Amino acid sequence: MSGEGTRQPAAELGLLDATMIGMGAMIGAGIFVLTGLAAEISGPAAVLVFTLNGVVTAFTGLSYAELAAAIPKSGGGYAFVREVFDDVGSFVMGWMLWFAYMIAGGLYALGFAPNFLELLHVYGFVPPPEAVSAIAVPVVPVDIPAAVALAMTAVGLLVLVNAVSTAASGSVETVFTIVKVSILVVFVAFGLLSAGGGGETSFTFQNFDPLFPDAGGAASILPAMGLTFIAFEGYDLITTVTEEVENPRENIPKAIFVSLVATVLVYLAVVTVAVGTLGAEGLAQAGEAGIARAATSFMPTDLPVIRNGGAVIVFGAVFSTITALNAVVIASSRVAFSMGREGQLLPSFGDIHHRYGTPFVAILASAVVMLASVSLPTASAGNMSSLFFLLSFIVVNVSVIRLRRRRPDMARPYEIPYYPIPPLLGIALNTILAGVLVEYLLRTDRLALALSAGWIAVGLVVYYALERYRGRSADADASATRDGAADAPNTDERDG
């Protein structure tokens, strides 16, 4: 695991690989973890929730495509915003995005744990998940719930792997994504085949009636959209590896759109089947393990070797959450690494470790917040991450507009059609969702809101502390030359 051989991706990433990176992140954990939560708020309309989120995020997708094609920098949203905004603006963007990825990591870890327990349960190793009691920690006199312990272990392991060796190349991600999508296709196929079977969990359209829940009605899909917005975080990961993509100015925009459309279709199919078989209530009750639970109910049980068809889906859930977790460990550390290189975090964040060849400090710092977020309830982690993605997507759309004004002559290999309507719509829709989400959090999850505000506050303190620290050291060696330059015309200075 020296990382020597894997330091550089083996091959250039083609359109397929780039698309799969985006899909891999979007079809990662969200579909398994968030479906139950969406069904809880908006009932069978969860189907609409995911579709509309896909539409909303597509506007920001256009902005990402234009920026990524014109600005050849790996680093995603932060790198683009850094081109456009002054120091505070880009710092806040990076700080928010970093947090969003870290919390998403916590969320995925929290989604991994119950699915993993479900997998063990399917094979009869443990009783049903709700019956697994807390693990008594020998030394510390507290009982940690099994799921939390598992989630923390998962985070710890992946951080360790990423800290001491560089990431797997894009082609591995392609294989992972194909596995995930295939498993979901199997799920959808069996779910639809169960229609008319008459069993308790056969697919039936009665489960969609009424479409909207009694409490809240059609309006309930708005908070559910805000809550699950994070599901479509992921295509922006394509823009964090742009430098490794071949023919990027054509392939990046394509990869963004193809992965978005494909993902929306997959979500639509999976959520339709999940609601159609388990019913919105059943799905909501199963929470993070909703899809897995639905699968266990209608998949055949007398298969050779794997015994239980549901195990395939549960395995898919475990596999997806763990690969998505891996992706955000990388993504979050890359943001911190970029910020360190730009001097917006301590310079050590921007260093590659002398032995492991990884941005070690950036990964460890991300791990701390990720581990802390595992102690949050799943809903709170999802809420915070969604909120920060919504906010950062607003900034990305604003960046496109500002960049068009400031650099009218910049070469834009991909231009947003019908500019400026899409970015303006992106700003408006993301703002509405963020507003609805904040309002919803005020009523139901003040903890998430307080922590989010706290993170921004801490960020500003960090920013101004760094500013002072830099100012002092810069003064020390630059004051002499700067004074000279201020008094005399610059040509004098260059005389010598």
Place this chain on the structure above:
Amino acid sequence: MAGPLRVLVVGGGRVGSYVAQLLDDRGHDIVVIEQDPDLVDELSDEYVATIIEGDATRPSILEQAGLDRVDVVTALTGNTGTNLAVCLAVSQLAPEVWTVMRTDHAIGDEYHRFVDSVVFPERAGARAAVNSVEHGVRSLEDVTGALEIMEIEVVDGAPVAGRSLTDVTLPRGSLVVSDADGERIAGSETVLEAGRSYVVAAQSDVSDEVLNLMRGGADRSD
């Protein structure tokens, strides 16, 4: 001034685009200004720099490169007058930016009153030609292709500073050739001391990593 630099390359022709490519390999941020739409397309395909299409002698174009954040401007068009005009404009608009200009003849140091550094690419080209004429002897600057041989000064506080080569994992495709004195071939016991320079060979795809290891970690405020 360690860490990534923001470099404005004026002129995206053969010299300019090659310079942009090499700087990108070393991990710097590049903005190119180029007038010719065809060259702009070619440069976009290479995907190493943000490109502004227009005449760099016009301040409205020049300013789109974000001069307040640029560290170095290299004027590399084939026209010495244009290059001088750009450097002069930059030194008016942003006096602290380091300026590099290309000339088309060997002119000694007469431009040094106006620009910080002058390069004459034809001299390097001539050297390359001489190297090919005279088999068996080549000047090192001219070893191009995927390999770069650089003399790198280890910065105080860099990740590898003060460590011996045994403790350091350099990326595959890189090699420390000489020790600090330049008198011995580096061995596993060679210590990379801050403030000393080492001859390093690196393939271009890892040169930014090598530079990060040897020059990262210092105070990056300019």
